[in-house]
Amino acid sequence: MPDMTDGMPRKRLIGYADRMSVRPGERLRFMVSCDDLSAYHAQIVRLVSGDLHPQGLGFIEHPVETGITGTYAGRFQPLWAGSYAIVDGPAGPDQLGSFTVQAMIWPTSPGRRRQVILGRWSQATCRGFALALDENGTLSLELGDGASVSRVNTGVALLEREWAFVAASFDANSGRVRLHQEACASIGRAPAPILREETVPLRAVVAAGVPLLVAACAEVAEDHRATASDHFNGKIDSPRIVGQVLERHEMEALKAPVSGLPPSVLAAWDFSCEMTTDRIIDLSPWGRHGRLINLPARAMKGFNWTGEVLDWKLAPTQYGAIHFHDDDLYDAEWATDFELAVPDSLRSGVYAAKLTAEQEVEHIPFVVQPPRGQRTAEAVVLLPTASYMAYANERAGLGGGGRLHAFANHLIALGSGDLWLNDHPEVGGSLYDRHSDGSGVCYSSRLRPILNFRPGVTNAWIGAAGTAPWQFNADLALIAWLEAREIRYDVTTDEDLHDDGLELLKPYRAILTGSHPEYYSKEMYDALTAHLACGGRLMYLGGNGFYWRVAFHRELPGVIELRRAEDGIRDWVAEGGEYYHSFTGEYGGMWSRMGRRIHALAGIGMAAQGFDVSSYYRRRQESYDQRVSFIFAGVAEEIIGNFGTVGGGAAGLELDRYDLAEGSPPHALVLASSENHSDTYFPPPDEIHNATAMMDGRQNPNIRADMVFFETPSGGAVFSTGSISWIGSLTHDHCRNNVSRITENVLQRFIDPTPFGHPG
């Protein structure tokens, strides 16, 4: 029970681990932050159930003795959000003479506060220079010598989300400052170019050791850690620093990507170089390369984008912009509190570091795989951790208001994790959220506290009064069922599948998915389909799976990218021309648009979503086919799954259906279909080619989950339920129910090595 001193549940103990998955013999670091707690106790637990629904199994965990059990000193660890570029090598002469700084910028929130575009500025000593937008959104040059500060501004705010050329020159002999602010906006919006000149009485002196930053200025935190403040929101393209006063036409010549620059050019960064990395490249003779902190968005359209090329790989120089955000966060970089040496005796499963202090309880989950190259069961649960990352710290409930109440058809209910997120925007959002400037979050990292990656947690706006589990806690019900039925299983994760490919799955006959394996990288998709081609068996126990393409960064651990391109359910929409991942260059968006038909993989594909109540399946004639007699052994009922702790039924939240035209195998048997869904269930946009008044769940026969089975030519098979809420019905009445029976019947046959015969 969290702190309730003001009547609201407040979390005071949070943390994260450096990985989501480990093997025996490996090490796992845990990072913890305490809010006014002097100490906490840590213990590893094996997680079994987090279903706190009145009809659920309750919270079940088993302590595991390891070397980390003990009491640790509590400390507060801050989150330093906000992206920027840092050049901490030879950052330029400390004694500034005359100079010019210039850049193309696309500001997304000018006028809310000071935002630094480029500079070597020390907040602590007020020394250096900074080209910035001031509190009114106007261009300013700030100069400081440690004793006083001079600021010159244009007095005219920049237009939001319009490209502008900005520059400042400083003549050290005369003290003359010249500012240029020129909007590139379309006809009708563009104000006339602005030139502002003023003489200042001081000469800037840069403090030794202060790095040059793009999109922020250097700051030293209370703990003496070097960080940044006054972040710029928006795009910056082609920033330049020249050690002399340039005339306007000379500035113009430096706009485009250039080579063979004279030594007077102190820095000329081309952000289109090394696009897939966190490095920035300087084309000047000085080689002042830098690195990006907190992953600002790359592969963004530049000021010179023509609209003729949509793939940054084909015209990288038109993608020389980086979009910085004041709430980007890649790696929280907290200090390690304790490190677990995973014991060899720990069997594969889902675990957590359980932290307790006063009334506080925090769990930091992780998966233990079997030792490399070994399996300890015939079946493996593939926890969809890419989807956990996609939904990490999802915030829709915090800003949904009355429209979300209407959409969900019930009140939003904030739990302690949601309230913590509301107070801590600096922890970053999910791939469903927007940044503070309104742009979509396209990167999500696991190297930060993830408040909805926790046992027992439900989603604020899904299920009546926010009582439905989502992702990790929903999938934990599958673990609870396997334990209750005493079925041996191994556990692995999406990220392992991405890294290890087919080799990871090869030892297993049956793969069980989670409830909502929505986000897949190419490597994951390839491995899964290859396994099926080799005779593997897939139990797809969820809905809206295999839907979006994501990319893992090829150098940085624990971060994925998504471009919400073209179609599909999109809480934000990628801009045209920004559909290709920066991490890999791969096209982004829906797998179904890339020749990978979900229906061909799973037999079914996304049909509808709704978030109030779930429904049930009714058996179809095909369920009596001899090919599937094993599935319904011991099941006499026509109605399947009219119970459960997720919306009261096994068919709910997001639903998939069989569709021959979309690639469902012709020989697949549709065993049962759900019905009687509420009028809050609607098809996804990719299903709506023309709106009608008959789209909702009460009157649209396509709003249903189809339970399907089909054999593969290699002796394998696929069983799909097409519903997120299926897993929430497994343990109903102590597993004495037809959802449990069907799932177990399928699993037992799927781990039987006898090949399935293809009906031909």
Add this chain to the structure above:
Amino acid sequence: MRKISGEAFRRALIEEFRRQPIGRHSPGLRLLLNNLRSGQKEDPYILVCTKPHREWRLARKSVERGSPVRLVPDLIFSSPEQAEWEVFKLLWKESTGECLT
């Protein structure tokens, strides 16, 4: 078809909601609920869950990023249905001036 008055229709919708605040609703009630809920201007009603699956308190929060959550005093619910009915009554009163019981 028997013609019913607007007033009788509204009473029927209210009663439909009171009987089943969560789940499937008639088209008329859906329209009414959508209007009442999405029509909230400032600080829409939300809940704060104080005991998972067992206790909720009424609160208000604007849709602005990071805006505070303010508890409404003395309104504590033991079921989602109870909370929905209470908020329905509040929104009805704000919309029509009428106090439902």
